[in-house]
Amino acid sequence: MSLQQLFMIIKARYKIALITLFVITLATIAASLLLPKRYTASTAVMVEMRTADPVMGNIDSPMTAAYLPTQVDIINSDRTAQKAVKALGLSTNSAVHDKWLQTTNGEGVFEIWLVELMQKGLDVKPSRDSNVITIAYTSADPTFSAAVANAFAQAYMDTNIELKVEPARQNASWFQGQGKILRDNLELAQNELSNYQQRKGIVITDERLDSETEKLSDLNTQLTIIDSTSADTRSKISASSNAANLPEVMLSPLIYNLKGDINRLESKLKEASINLGSNHPQYKSMQSELSSLKLQLEKETSHIGRSYATTEDVSRDKADNIRSLIAAQKRKLFELKHERDEANVLLSDVTSAQKAYDAVSQRFTQTNLEGQSTQTNVSVLTPAYAPLRPSSPQPKLYTLVAIVIGTLIGIGFSFMSEMLDRRVRVADDIEQSLGIPVLGELSKQQSAMSRWWRNTRILRRHKKIEFST
Structure with a gap:
């Protein structure tokens, strides 16, 4: 389909496109005004890629490229969410518990439902060219959004410390058990040596x-x-x-x-x-x-x-x-x-x-x-504050998007209507539908540019006919 055909179809059926654009834009504006406002609060945490060991004093080797994505997964994990829920006191909130009963009729586990609910509004994004991770939370209450974002940041830091010290604590527990066994072995060996010396009258250091x-x-x-x-x-x-x-x-x-x-x-x-x-x-x-x-x-x-x-x-x-x-x-x-x-x-x-x-x-x-270390390589760069303006809906942005999408959909409806009721609008339509060449074309008085364009098209069409014959 040529540009002229496309233009003529839109020109002929512009009303359908305009009506579609108007309806979509109006619906978007109405939805933007009727949708509840939601607020997004975000906090930024910085992850140090090289840290000093507080016990040994040496500096750890640089982290791999997968370290930051791993930290993002930790923030999104149920373990971190459970800590955030506990810090906010939501598990003991009667109103939240009543909402769980209304939503699930008491089915499932309240803590798991609460964690999944908290994770729905969470958005964690690492920076592309830095070691900063942004933790954002969206809800209908700006104060609650800021509190949840800060709670997730603190829960992430606590989880990071636990993941770091848990292996050390397990090793310490294992070494403690082994130390008791080895101490018993040492006491047994010393008793055997002492008894043998007393029995034989031997002093290891005598002459x-x-x-x-x-x-x-x-x-x-x-x-x-x-x-x-x-x-x-x-x-x-x-x-x-x-x-x-x-x-x-x-x-x-x-x-x-x-x-x-x-x-x-x-x-x-x-x-x-x-x-x-x-x-x-x-x-x-x-x-x-x-x-x-x-x-x-x-x-x-x-x-x-x-x-x-x-x-x-x-x-x-x-x-x-x-x-x-x-x-x-x-x-x-x-x-x-x-x-x-x-x-x-x-x-x-x-x-x-x-x-x-x-x-x-x-x-x-x-x-x-x-295992007793409380040092972490994560620090809060920017804490979250209650936002003054809602993050959604955004009427201006939604309207602009609705105009673009409505225009495209209107053009699509215009073409669909044209396909259902095909009309002859230019000379090319006759050739495509009937398969016969157009010898002449009557039109209104045209400008010089239009006449030049029409003559050029006629001349090109005659050349095609001669070439085919």
């Missing part, structure tokens, strides 16, 4: 093991000395066949005196044999005395030789005794080391239990502090 080791070293030293002395004695015993050459014999004062007496007596005996003769009684007496001295010398010499054997026996017995003491000391050391090892194992259990308990206790303290 008993070192002293017993020193005793063993002393016994080994004594055994070495005795073995050396015994070896020396045995060598002397092996040389005891010529006991007179032994150092102890040669250095003995008694043997030295005996030898001197023997030498003097032998000299006297030689003189007596010359002077008195071998049969003289004095000679016989001196000879008997000499034999007695030699016998005593031999006895003393053999006594010293026999003393080495006695010393060897004593040394051997002493060495055997020391060896038995060394063996007993070694067994005692092994037992002490074994007891010390067991005590160290128990001490290690106590240390491990202490470390585990300290770690859990530290985490409990940290999470408990986090």
Whole structure:
């Protein structure tokens, strides 16, 4: 359809378009005047994307792009709405309860109905280029709208804090339970170590093991000395066949005196044999005395030789005794080391239990502090105030929209009426409806512009006919 055809249809049926436009505009104006006034109050909250941890002191990483939409969903959630309802005291309002009974006849849950009713007038929009979220509420009462908007902002902040600290509180509760278990384990390990120490007489910090080791070293030293002395004695015993050459014999004062007496007596005996003769009684007496001295010398010499054997026996017995003491000391050391090892194992259990308990206790303290935090990354930028003018209806805007929509609908009705009662209004209508070319057209006196346009159209039409033939 050409523009000329469209213009001619509108020109011919303009009354239908005007009537439609008038009716729609009039109805819109009447509705704007009759509809109840509604007021919209809004508050703005700012969400900080990077916050400092009050417990650890570090700065959190920047939030993702989905953080603000998530916050919008939190504001629109039932949890936030329930807090707002509770803050406004609507759940205990008898008038609201009576309205619920009239609306639902007592069916359903009053709190859920109230939350859904509150959410209907709520409008939450995040800013496109900032971290500001606008919370708007619309109702028939401007004061109530402002109160609800502020209540939702405060409820959102409280919910934000709860969502932040709830995991910390759950962790703190879990760590508290684990701390009790680990504390019991620590006490049990300490009791086992204490009982073992008392039973074995062990003090972990004493030097008993070192002293017993020193005793063993002393016994080994004594055994070495005795073995050396015994070896020396045995060598002397092996040389005891010529006991007179032994150092102890040669250095003995008694043997030295005996030898001197023997030498003097032998000299006297030689003189007596010359002077008195071998049969003289004095000679016989001196000879008997000499034999007695030699016998005593031999006895003393053999006594010293026999003393080495006695010393060897004593040394051997002493060495055997020391060896038995060394063996007993070694067994005692092994037992002490074994007891010390067991005590160290128990001490290690106590240390491990202490470390585990300290770690859990530290985490409990940290999470408990986090669970008590009241810090949030949300702050109210602009509180809501009771609006002075209603947000709806808006007669001027509605009228303007009604004029635009009425014009479009009027044109549509005009075309619909034309389609139901088709008329020939321009030459193109004849060609389209009858399929024959238009050779001439009679019209009123036209301006030069109109004649030029008509001639151009006729010439173009003839060219089309020639081209088709």
